[in-house]
Amino acid sequence: MALRVALGNNKGGTGKTSSTINLAAALAEEGKTVLVVGMDPQMNAERRMGLHVDEDNPIPTVSEAIKDGRSGVAIDAVTDIAWPAPYNERIRVIPARYDLENRISEAAVLGAVSRLRNVLDGVDDTYDFTLIDCPPSLGHLTQMALCAADVAVITLEPEYDAVASAVRFRDFIEAQAAELKNPELAVLGYIVNRSRPNLGAHAFQIEGLAERFGADKVWEPHITERTAIKDAADSEVPLRHLGAGAPREMADEYRKLAQHLLKAAV
Ligand SMILES: Nc1ncnc2c1ncn2[C@@H]1O[C@H](COP(=O)(O)OP(=O)(O)OP(=O)(O)O)[C@@H](O)[C@H]1O
Ligand SMILES: [Mg+2]
DSSP: OOEEEEEEOSSTTSSHHHHHHHHHHHHHHTTOOEEEEEOOTTOHHHHHTTOOOOTTSOOOOHHHHHHHOOTTGGGGGOEEOSSOTTHHHHEEEEOOOGGGGGGGGGTTSTTGGGHHHHHHTTTTTTOSEEEEEOOSSSSHHHHHHHHHOSEEEEEEOSSHHHHHHHHHHHHHHHHHTTTTTOTTOEEEEEEEOSBOTTSHHHHHHHHHHHHHHOTTTBOSSOOBOOHHHHHHHHHTSOGGGGOTTHHHHHHHHHHHHHHHHHHHHO
């Protein structure tokens, strides 16, 4: 059974998608299989793994699966990624599409929060990990992801608003786990992203993280702000594919970060 991880934060741009795809790459490098589920209509994870919407040849997405709602139907939307080997052998994606927005209006339908969980049922049994990329919101799409997940991982930038949003995300899970039909749901850890510890404001926030979230929950290493991450995302390749220097260093950092997931999956 896959360990299902929802990566979220109420705030945009905190590294939910970067963490999703770079952890997927790191886990694949460890020989693990990963199913990435796009729950963000922005489709950033999909695009960064080389998938593009072809209006003439539409492929099934998580949006149609959720609309259908039948148990396990998301199997029809499992798609290969366009990254090179070995990543494309070990990572698959259930992509989002911009029309995933339309599912939000169905939130009031009875049982709507469980729909992603239902459609994923059995689909990821043969994977080691399922990583769900959430949108920057606490709304219905994120709620479906939190219902489907075994654990949540919160990404944050060490600055005031992102930390406040991480707190909101954590408190939402603690207060609403039962409403989300997932009473055991807990935050597994916090990823500190875009860290610039030489900035006073960042250093100040970093100092407070352990007390706020628990020292064992604030994962090391912190991911620093490096253009390699943006370059890999823009070029639609895994970090390591960009070559030596900063890209390889950052890929190694994600390998260390992925150890927290590997430990949790045992
Ligand atoms: N450590 C980093 N160093 C440099 N650039 C980064 C880093 N992390 C993320 N970025 C870049 O910052 C932007 C936002 O990151 P990302 O898309 O991962 O955040 P997000 O939380 O998924 O955003 P959204 O809320 O819009 O889904 C992207 O262009 C990404 O490539
Ligand atoms: Mg994103």
